[in-house]
Amino acid sequence: MNTNMTADKNKKTLLSSDASPPRPMTMTQKIIAAHAGKDYVSPGEIVMANVDLVLGNDITSPVAITEFDKTGARGVFDGEKIALVMDHFTPNKDIKAAEQCKCVRTFAKKHGIVNYFDVGEMGVEHALIPERGLVTSGDLVIGADSHTCTYGALGAFSTGIGSTDMAAAMATGEVWLKVPGALRFNLTGKLGRYVTGKDLILHIIGMIGVDGALYKSMEFTGAGVHTLSVSDRLCIANMAIEAGAKNGIFPVDDKTIEYIKEHGGDEPRIYEADPDAEYEKTYEIDLTEVRQTVAFPHLPENTRTFDEIGDIPIDQVVIGSCTNGRLEDLIIAAEVMRGHHVAPGVRVIIIPATQKIYLDAMEMGLLRQFIEAGCVVSTPTCGPCLGGYMGILAEGERCVATTNRNFVGRMGHPKSEVYLASPAVAAASAVAGKLAPAI
Amino acid sequence: MKIKGNVIRYNDNVDTDVIIPARYLNTSNPKELAAHCMEDLDPTFVSRVKKGDIIVAGANFGCGSSREHAPIAIKESGIACVVAKSFARIFYRNAINIGLPIVECDVDVDEGDVLTVDFDTGVIVNETKGTSANFAAFPPFLMAIIESGGLLAAVREGKL
Ligand code: SF4
Numbered sequence: 001m002n003t004n005m006t007a008d009k010n011k012k013t014l015l016s017s018d019a020s021p022p023r024p025m026t027m028t029q030k031i032i033a034a035h036a037g038k039d040y041v042s043p044g045e046i047v048m049a050n051v052d053l054v055l056g057n058d059i060t061s062p063v064a065i066t067e068f069d070k071t072g073a074r075g076v077f078d079g080e081k082i083a084l085v086m087d088h089f090t091p092n093k094d095i096k097a098a099e100q101c102k103c104v105r106t107f108a109k110k111h112g113i114v115n116y117f118d119v120g121e122m123g124v125e126h127a128l129i130p131e132r133g134l135v136t137s138g139d140l141v142i143g144a145d146s147h148t149c150t151y152g153a154l155g156a157f158s159t160g161i162g163s164t165d166m167a168a169a170m171a172t173g174e175v176w177l178k179v180p181g182a183l184r185f186n187l188t189g190k191l192g193r194y195v196t197g198k199d200l201i202l203h204i205i206g207m208i209g210v211d212g213a214l215y216k217s218m219e220f221t222g223a224g225v226h227t228l229s230v231s232d233r234l235c236i237a238n239m240a241i242e243a244g245a246k247n248g249i250f251p252v253d254d255k256t257i258e259y260i261k262e263h264g265g266d267e268p269r270i271y272e273a274d275p276d277a278e279y280e281k282t283y284e285i286d287l288t289e290v291r292q293t294v295a296f297p298h299l300p301e302n303t304r305t306f307d308e309i310g311d312i313p314i315d316q317v318v319i320g321s322c323t324n325g326r327l328e329d330l331i332i333a334a335e336v337m338r339g340h341h342v343a344p345g346v347r348v349i350i351i352p353a354t355q356k357i358y359l360d361a362m363e364m365g366l367l368r369q370f371i372e373a374g375c376v377v378s379t380p381t382c383g384p385c386l387g388g389y390m391g392i393l394a395e396g397e398r399c400v401a402t403t404n405r406n407f408v409g410r411m412g413h414p415k416s417e418v419y420l421a422s423p424a425v426a427a428a429s430a431v432a433g434k435l436a437p438a439i
Numbered sequence: 440m441k442i443k444g445n446v447i448r449y450n451d452n453v454d455t456d457v458i459i460p461a462r463y464l465n466t467s468n469p470k471e472l473a474a475h476c477m478e479d480l481d482p483t484f485v486s487r488v489k490k491g492d493i494i495v496a497g498a499n500f501g502c503g504s505s506r507e508h509a510p511i512a513i514k515e516s517g518i519a520c521v522v523a524k525s526f527a528r529i530f531y532r533n534a535i536n537i538g539l540p541i542v543e544c545d546v547d548v549d550e551g552d553v554l555t556v557d558f559d560t561g562v563i564v565n566e567t568k569g570t571s572a573n574f575a576a577f578p579p580f581l582m583a584i585i586e587s588g589g590l591l592a593a594v595r596e597g598k599l
Pocket residue numbers: 087088124125126145147321322323381382385386403404
């Protein structure tokens with residue numbers, strides 16, 4: 001195993017479609033082609049591609065490590081191209097979680113994996129990786145976490161895979177990929193006040209369904225793209241998986257390049273979709289018309305706008321996660337809550353996604369404001385997002401969360417309910433004690 | 440390869456959070472995972488599943504998280520094959536990578552029917568109802584992984 005497995009540097013198509021002529025490609029297809037050493041790829045084709053970064057967390061890495069060890073590999077393909085982030089159950093919630101982190105820590109040390117992030121340095125992985133400049137435009141990133149699709153915001157192809165894929169990629173630096181077809185979302189206009197990227201992606205998922213983009217890329221285009229902040233783009237790409245997509249991707253513009261420079265990322269490699277690239281469908285979306293949107297239990301596609309929402313009293317609010325735990329999210333939540341106290345009987349948990357965000361929020365006085373308003377502020381962790389710890393719901397309880405999934409039992413008891421919303425809506429709801437729009 | 444077994448039936452959008460709830464993800468031991476398989480969707484699953492049973496579900500089976508614990512829990516619980524109208528893509532590749540046979544096919548079955556899935560001919564026969572359906576064969580690359588018993592075995596054998 002190890003190096004001899006990557007001997008075949010002349011990447012070849014594994015499912016032959018050699019007969020088809022060159023064709024225009026989407027942005028995603030171009031990045032995959034470049035990493036497979038090919039001039040072009042077509043949808044459905046299976047290729048072996050080189051990866052720029054392999055990601056794992058405290059839940060998925062132990063499974064990958066067991067598999068990796070079974071292969072008898074002497075070492076990892078590149079100690080600098082693997083990132084291991086301890087975020088789901090950290091600081092460790094119990095003995096088993098501690099053992100899992102110990103397993104990953106030991107592995108990282110043994111194999112010289114420099115991008116190992118533990119308590120004190122860690123953050124929620126998909127907030128941390130871009131913040132640390134570990135991903136740049138044009139990269140091909142795979143991660144044993146479904147929200148790895150987040151980095152499409154920066155013009156990278158990134159997608160979630162499983163632990164066995166992660167094990168194989170750590171050994172060989174390669175991954176098998178089926179080239180996806182694509183849906184295009186052509187954006188015009190500009191989002192209104194307190195309408196955010198979260199509302200847009202919930203709106204889209206409500207429109208196309210949780211399997212609306214199954215196996216496909218979601219490519220965002222149009223003048224409206226440039227009006228979106230990088231933070232909004234990260235949130236939107238993050239939830240591409242909630243529509244079943246393989247990846248979500250944004251074109252690279254000045255905002256992207258500025259973000260990457262600011263965070264010390266590698267020089268961007270810019271790929272653009274061919275003008276005549278084929279999309280299975282194009283959706284035209286006027287951002288001006290998007291409203292504050294909430295996804296009702298128990299699927300992200302069950303979306304409603306406030307004209308369709310009655311009185312829904314709530315027990316808890318969670319503001320955080322890889323979807324909406326960035327500084328911009330905390331700023332908007334604080335703005336909406338300013339001058340108000342949390343409604344009696346509502347537990348509000350604020351979780352800055354990384355140590356840096358925590359510190360910035362502290363220096364801006366946001367944490368004081370949250371605490372004085374009756375919220376608690378937690379150290380970075382995934383925690384309640386996946387029903388791990390730090391805010392588990394009892395039977396019949398309702399939570400408004402800025403997270404990305406509201407499946408049965410996602411945040412606790414199978415009969416509890418999660419309502420997905422933006423930080424602005426979550427903050428307004430915290431104050432109102434029921435689902436409420438930010439005004 | 441041919442698989443014959445009794446059907447356990449589920450609907451659309453069976454997500455990985457109900458296949459194996461995150462509160463049990465502090466372990467990767469297959470037996471411990473299998474003990475909680477399907478718990479939040481179907482608490483009776485663990486007590487009634489028998490070795491060789493076949494899960495038949497609707498669209499988007501396995502949506503949600505990338506946790507490989509989900510197909511591992513299903514495989515360890517004795518399920519021989521999952522047939523669904525469609526699969527979420529990470530679940531699909533995870534199942535293939537760990538050697539859990541899965542088939543994308545829309546079949547007319549009820550709980551308890553007996554199915555035969557023939558991977559060589561691409562035909563599913565419902566022995567109880569006397570009906571059948573066809574499914575698309577795997578591309579050779581994926582068949583090679585399944586025949587090797589999973590991705591890493593295929594990598595070891597130099598098949599990729
Ligand atoms: S914050 Fe939630 S969705 Fe994001 S990586 Fe953590 S558990 Fe997954």
